[in-house]
Amino acid sequence: MTAVVRFVTVSKNTVEICEHFIGFVVVDDTTGKGLYETLLDILKSTNLELNNCRGQGYDNGSNMKGKNSGVQARILKDNKRAFFVSCSCHNLNLVVSDAGHSSVTAELFFGVLQRLFAVFAASTQRWQILKEHVNISLKSLPETRWEGKINAVKAVRFQIAEIRDALQELCRMSQGKDAKLRSELRGLCFEIESLSFLIRLVVWYDVLQVINKISKALQCPKVDLHTAMNMIDGALLQLQTFRESGFETCIATAKKMAEKLDISQTLPESRTPRTRRFFDYESQHDERPSDPMKRLEIEFFNKLCDIAISSLRERFEMTQNVCEPFSIIRNSDNFMRLDRTQILTKSKALENYLTGEDENSDIDGRELAEELESSKAYFVAAGMTDLSALVMISHIIDKGLDEIYPNFTVTLRIFLTLPVTSASGERTFSKLKLIKTYLRSTMCQDRLNGLAAMSIEHGICNELNFSDIIASFANKKSRKVPL
Template sequence: MNYFGILHKLFTLFSASTQRWAILKKHVGITLKMWTDTRWESKVKSVEPLRYEAAAVREALIEVRDHTKDPIIKVEAQSLSEEVGSFRFSICTVVWYDILSQTHHVSKLMQSPSMQVDVAVSLLNRVEKDLQSYRATGFVTAQMAAKDICEEMNVEAVLQQKRLRSTKRHFTYEASDEPLSDALKKLEVTFFNVVVDAAASAVRERFSTLQNVKEKFGVLSNFKNLQDSELQKECETLQTTLHFKGHSDVDGRELVQELKNFPDLPSKSMTLLELLTFIHEKELAEIYPNLWTALRIGLTLPVTVAGAERSFSKLKLIKTYLRSTMSQERLSGLSIISINYAVAEQISYDDVIDEFASKKARKVKF
């Protein structure tokens, strides 16, 4: 069973009984949370109690084992208490919490409605560097933190060494494999490196996509430092980017002249939002229409699919047993309306209702 499978069993064991949940609340100050695949924040919240109150969780499991009369619950509580008290589990807890906490804050910031592409790129770049640094020294620090957790639980901080399996060689000239005999080294290679590399790869993929977008709109924030030839090239690239069906939202040649004649900025390093605010406050939109349009397009680009994590919670509310035969198209439409309810409240549905009523009318005119 993997790490999050154990967390799921922990939550299920305590939440299935009010008596067992009361025992948990008596020992643990941080409530156990259920983790889901759809909500990134739930993973951090599910690991947090075991990161800071692992000894209390283990005490709660031992009390459940001693007071329950159900033999199945007794065996499960004993098994989970041994798992939580193991050095391997403590290392996994520290590693997962360190990685998830680093990415969690950036994930929350990127879901902000006011998040900008250039700011998102800098945040992802910082997270990628932090993960690379953590890969180099994180396993050693995780061992130290896990030893402190084991001391609180009064258990020995030693990894159980499994017996190495030997495979029969069919030919004498075959080279023998060199299995990892050190348990800590094996855990670092098979768990720590794999998890950190997967997290860094996901961040790097997101970073490369947003970096490509930032480079196309980078001329809007860096035009004061560009030569005429570079400025001309960047503006033409932006015009091509915003070109659709024979029409472009900006004119590259006019944008070059607007950027050359733009007044001095109050700061050399301004974000796109600060630049747009400057143009709005100085009432320069009519003088620099191409720059005004390009800035608004760049600032309204989606940085992340913030609604993806929340769509499943809406799905549970919409697709009940009464709507089990609903088509996918109608379900998607209702989900969009439910997620964007603030916009939906401002839309008039009179024409849609009239059209629907006319098609569904049971009257026949003679």
């Protein structure tokens, strides 16, 4: 188990969102209770109080995010202000996974891509033939990272003709040698030379491109929930627009690719009843459109887009609920558009939201409303409108206004502290693979955490004065008796 702490620090009149590695812990009990007790031990060993926690974020494991016995539920019982935010990158990954299982046609597409990679990666000679034809090599499909499949899709999307040529050359070389390989190669050529495959290739690339870009952007530690939700809303709008008019564009692109491959630009008119049942076993009776293009749109494209849109809304509903009480300060445009009564109402609601079990709140709602009213005029006079939470608090600290707007500053810091993803924790595991190799299999836990901290927090490590550290170490370990 890895632990990472996120906080907002103010130094030299600058505001910075920081995420720092605490350490690795060996976990024997992986249940919600066991992980919860381990987390409490970590906080105790680092002199961190659970009551001071204002956010918690994990992956989507049931033992972590479980509503009843998960770690987040147990922590919320002790501190209801430790708001749980599910990892946005994991949620986006599950959105693509849901879309990938929307229909049989969608699932079989990735099977063809994996077969393409497997047939060339089976030997160095085949891989050399592939490299002679393409600039971007084929990629294996990740088992869990669905948005990462865009690398495999991209390699085929823009090099379909070159890959076809490599398959044909390999097929000629295997003539009279390996009948099984020759049969597989001809089958792959038949698959990728169909207009149906080209349409699915273009559709999947467009969908994965939207999700993958947002997933990469959200992995930055300095991203806040306001920026994250804006990105998610943008992705939702893109998918909705794609659902309405994207299929015709994909068909036009696929036909241009088909023209380049010199293959048919139409879909087969019909299939035999037995084959139709194989490709569409969900249908109980044959009421599908007779037009094969319309059938592909309904059974593949519409299903994929509808499930992706509904999954995107459902999986980020919890994050939206956490952000809702902070809506008044998510950007300056929110409270600038409200009148005094509305600001007071929302400020009081936020005060209640930030009230703990001891009936003490982090802010005073009435004073926050007064500060927002005052800062409204200040931001307008300064020509600053529609600002993010990070920009607002950076300006307040830079101008020395934090004593004038204490409740506003505290509220902004709490909001920026809320985690967006667990990407920093995932990165620490990547470092763990590099540090604890088979050559260091007997390394003790303290040494592992020390080496990991030096590697992960290398920015802080580079600022240390090693001469002083060496001198201090030498004094402690010296066996000479001072005279």
